[in-house]
Amino acid sequence: MKKLINNVDDLVTEALQGMEVAHGDLLRIDYSNSVVIRKDAPRRGKVGLVSGGGSGHEPLHGGFVGLGMLDAACPGAVFTSPVPDQMEAATRAVDGGAGVLHIVKNYTGDVLNFQMAAELVAGEIEVATVVTNDDVAVQDSLYTAGRRGVGATVLVEKIAGGCAEVGGSLKDVTDIAVKVNGNARSMGMALTSAIVPAAGTPTFELADDEMEIGIGIHGEPGRRREKLAPVDDIAEMLVGPILSDLELKSGDQVLAFVNGMGGTPLLELYVAFNSVAKILKGKSITISRSLVGNYITSLEMAGFSVTLLRLDDQLTNLWDSPVHTPALRWGA
């Protein structure tokens, strides 16, 4: 295992220290609880947005703390949900009297830990919870823990954060988060696995001519293994299920988000984005907003995911609204 670390146990804390030096204008760190907090939180009268999850997905979530996005992020150990104490501390730190929204990716661990945290502040702070579950690689059925929350989480955090920034109520912010999640679907693939630092070995092994289709963001194996294919074909495998699940049709406007899993060069991500754009163009679906880069990653895994969000004027305006965080910034 080759990693830029001192020792495995200090990894997350040292990364938080690095973030604090680099982005001290935007955020502060509560080291005793391991929480990234927006510098000026709590803001009186503003709904607080809290998210969190295992580390290893950077910039998600800590890189999205700031104006127009999250008020706090709770990083767990690598690929391990944070504990309720963190979300409790985060919720208390950002509560400005207008309630707090928990944005939770749908994994059993994340859901349960956020749920326990909400119970810990019940009666004191009004907490609403939105669980993102946009990954079409997983069937949303009785036979699974439900679809995973992946790329849409970034979009939910941005758009709900924009709504909260302009004074939306807890209900407004929750509704918009639900709307984004409901109109977004994702699917991802991997060329390589990732090494959880504390484990020291790759979570799975792929031969040199193989890829995993339908992976999540925890280095876990996907739905199926396939022979490596040209990226145009891979894009078809990912976009097809999204289009049919979202029932996108000719004339629709979308935000197209091609996300790198961490180890894929940007050069290739633009090629992948082009493959996605060609498919959408063929179906007369308009890409009216784009995002290309590493935003919700799986350590050093090579691969990418595609997220499409059906846009209307409300979502487009909120997407365009000012944001100033370490990883996303415009209009501010």
Add this chain to the structure above:
Amino acid sequence: MKKLINNVDDLVTEALQGMEVAHGDLLRIDYSNSVVIRKDAPRRGKVGLVSGGGSGHEPLHGGFVGLGMLDAACPGAVFTSPVPDQMEAATRAVDGGAGVLHIVKNYTGDVLNFQMAAELVAGEIEVATVVTNDDVAVQDSLYTAGRRGVGATVLVEKIAGGCAEVGGSLKDVTDIAVKVNGNARSMGMALTSAIVPAAGTPTFELADDEMEIGIGIHGEPGRRREKLAPVDDIAEMLVGPILSDLELKSGDQVLAFVNGMGGTPLLELYVAFNSVAKILKGKSITISRSLVGNYITSLEMAGFSVTLLRLDDQLTNLWDSPVHTPALRWGA
């Protein structure tokens, strides 16, 4: 070799197509010459900034085309300098009558190809050239092709671009570019090699407990091979030569730039940034501006480089000035 491509020969063109769809508000592509051009170029009376180099370093340079930074970027084949025709076309496309600055990383190929391009427009367009050469891993002596241009190139493009945007003359813009280059030094290291797509095999092989110190950005081997070490120690190996070469002293203000080589997770880059920050703090050097992320990469190479730029008010103000490009954006 596992890459998200269709075929090797179309890689750069397809990436440009992807960029055009994703960033059509900022740039346009001249496909016949393979040039990325700022959407509203040429701007009458504004000095044009042109850079270029081999592909595989994204977002450099195409991702830095836009307001307050480059007017055009010329991507060559992967790790291969672009040809003079590209720089000639770029120079003609962005000339607004105030002259054009060529920002060239110091590699024989880049220098020679830019030089030939300048000769092609001589007498028609006033061209100035700045060659960046900030890599302290290479001795600047008669016995080398001179120090390589690496991380400082990003800073030169931003700061000189800011100067041009507010109406600086060709001399002003050139002077500021020279000043940035003269006050910046870098050094990098790799945990893994990279695979040039057309070659199909890694440029070098590293054992599981080895790293290369003093690498450039072309997947080339570095100055020496060492046993893998904690990132605090690695940071010492990189920052030490920079500090002594720049003669930084207690009380100085710097921009600290920790750059990922492409395949290293952001989590680790923040840990590395923290290591650098600790060293600087120990020497009472203040980090007054920071940049952490993948900005000048070497395909999927894992590793990082450190660049320090000595700041004064002029450089700080120009660094803070508005920029709106695919990869760097603030204030606009």
Add this chain to the structure above:
Amino acid sequence: MSLTSEHFEAWLRLAAGRLHEQKVALTELDQAIGDGDHGINMDRGFSAIVARLDAGPAPDPTPTGVLRFAGRTLVSTVGGASGPLYGTGFLKAAAALDGVAEADASQSVAALEAAVVGIAALGKAVIGEKTMLDALTPALEAARAALAAGANGESILEGAAAAAEAGALATVPMLATKGRASYLGERSVGHQDPGATSSALLLRALADTASSLARPQTAAAT
């Protein structure tokens, strides 16, 4: 047999040691059908328990006090799915023993029942879904049956541990429908569930704690 706070503490320490030994093995099971952290998570949680026991302040010296301390520590240090689930199990068991200074066989089985019911309610899982409940549910049933049959505490816990181990093995052919492994669909078949494996380990450690403290007592009585 009756279990005092010292016995519960001894159990936690024994389990911590064994989880530390099994850290890699449990993680490897989780790499196959999860995200490769279960051993790391459990080791982090139980190491924290031991560290806090050593550093003090000591928990309330009752079964409830020790079990509640363990549950809280697990909730706030393990994370993942297993943290809230095991944490809840310990907290429910603690509640079930409220006011009890020494848990007899029937009280111990009631505490186990409270834990298993609490875990199932939180995780919304039932037997057969390839989770820790596939070890815990058979263990509870075996314990109940043994209690009904009048077995003594040690053999009740021995039966529970054996049933949990068999239950963990029985997860191999199962198709996961809860937790991370469910994302794999058919590919989850053929692997042993890490959580069921750690549950069996915990119950085996409990049985061993009970029997090792039983033996000297029996010897003294002879």
Add this chain to the structure above:
Amino acid sequence: MSLTSEHFEAWLRLAAGRLHEQKVALTELDQAIGDGDHGINMDRGFSAIVARLDAGPAPDPTPTGVLRFAGRTLVSTVGGASGPLYGTGFLKAAAALDGVAEADASQSVAALEAAVVGIAALGKAVIGEKTMLDALTPALEAARAALAAGANGESILEGAAAAAEAGALATVPMLATKGRASYLGERSVGHQDPGATSSALLLRALADTASSLARPQTAAAT
């Protein structure tokens, strides 16, 4: 021997074929002390030459026309250090043959001299720096000496090719002080320079072109 535009075109095609065959080998040399693209670069440039010769419009049917066409094509397709260097070499040779319909031995040597001097001037390199000049300079010296000794065109070019090959081999123990390999310092020692190797290949192809056209002519003359 006298070299017409057809001969130069035949040389370019022969060189293109051999560079394509040697693409991997040249790239491997460049992986060791450069950035692993030299074979790819040369193959791209010479493939472009052949493609443009095939597609037309045909270059001016003079030595100058063909060599200038080759130089321009290399400059605008190769990139890297080798593109401007080889491109300049061809353009300088073209200029040296201006007005010549068939280059005789002395004119051919003059053209080679112009090329080598042009490359050295652009690259600011001299012999011994582990570059293509370590093949080209000995080749030029051998050609000059053979010309002075009254050798015919074929043996002049044969001598140049042999000297270039020896020169390329002689780069192995050299410490690079120009180009990318110079970044490696001592680590550049022990590897053959890719550019010197491709220069030797080009000169060998030129000698072979000259001798293959020489043979049938000689046969006809007998």
